[in-house]
Amino acid sequence: xxxxxxxxxxxxxxxxxxxxxxxxxxxxxxxxxxxxxxxxxxxxxxxxxxxxxxxxxxxxxxxxxxxxxxxxxxxxxxxxxxxxxxxxxxxxxxxxxxxxxxx
Amino acid sequence: xxxxxxxxxxxxxxxxxxxxxxxxxxxxxxxxxxxxxxxxxxxxxxxxxxxxxxxxxxxxxxxxxxxxxxxxxxxxxxxxxxxxxxxxxxxxxxxxxxxxxxxxxxxxxxxxxxxxxxxxxxxxxxxxxxxxxxxxxxxxxxxxxxxxxxxxxxxxxxxxxxxxxxxxxxx
Numbered sequence: 032x033x034x035x036x037x038x039x040x041x042x043x044x045x046x047x048x049x050x051x052x053x054x055x056x057x058x059x060x061x062x063x064x065x066x067x068x069x070x071x072x073x074x075x076x077x078x079x080x081x082x083x084x085x086x087x088x089x090x091x092x093x094x095x096x097x098x099x100x101x102x103x104x105x106x107x108x109x110x111x112x113x114x115x116x117x118x119x120x121x122x123x124x125x126x127x128x129x130x131x132x133x134x
Numbered sequence: 135x136x137x138x139x140x141x142x143x144x145x146x147x148x149x150x151x152x153x154x155x156x157x158x159x160x161x162x163x164x165x166x167x168x169x170x171x172x173x174x175x176x177x178x179x180x181x182x183x184x185x186x187x188x189x190x191x192x193x194x195x196x197x198x199x200x201x202x203x204x205x206x207x208x209x210x211x212x213x214x215x216x217x218x219x220x221x222x223x224x225x226x227x228x229x230x231x232x233x234x235x236x237x238x239x240x241x242x243x244x245x246x247x248x249x250x251x252x253x254x255x256x257x258x259x260x261x262x263x264x265x266x267x268x269x270x271x272x273x274x275x276x277x278x279x280x281x282x283x284x285x286x287x288x289x290x291x292x293x294x295x296x297x298x299x300x301x302x303x304x305x
Contacts, residue, residue: 033270033271034152034237034238034239034240034270035240035270035271035275035279037237037238038237038238038279042283063301067294067298070290070294071291071294073290074286074287074288074289074290074291074294075287075291076287077283077284077286077287077290078283078284078287078288078291080283081279081280081281081283081284082280082284084237084238084280085238085280087149087150087236087237088148088150088151088236088237092149106291109295110291110294110295110298111294111298112298112302
């Protein structure tokens, strides 16, 4: 199969899993937080996914997923403004679930 | 992105890689009028293959391939034993087999054109003429598309952060 389709399919699959989780785990009370979380999750994956695909054969699955998770947690805190605990929860849960679903 | 051999063992391909087809093709040579070139695996069980000039054939990195020169019309045994091999000049393919590439590599298949450089009673020397790589899409897209996606993501993250900070500052 065309590797471009494989790459876009993997990105689409990751977003299909992580965006609903971001919406679910975003703080509900403060105004606009859920939208920011969703937008941050989308943009963070646009950054981490191509980089992860490019480095997967060099780094291996586990170190790569740990790096991606750490970066996304930091982005949820710095960009979406989540508390460190909430950012950690969202980043870890989203990546554990999406990584578990990856073949 | 570069082809990376030696990442498959038996029939298992490591995660992040996919299999591709790598073939050899010999150019015309007067030698083919009197001699036959035979490809035979160096490991495992296999059958010999008569190499025809101009006809691409698969060779194996996993089982290894060696090319033997025989007289035209010579009847070959079903299995080429050590005595038969020792009695014929031979050479390995002049190029390393690339059987797998990174999952994101645009390479679809590889055809290596080779020629018989020299053949006599004691030696067979093969040489690469050129290598043709078929791509699923232009190779530059393999880096351009990821770069564009990352740039879009970074731009979005900067916009989201700026919007959040602007909203949180008192008027």
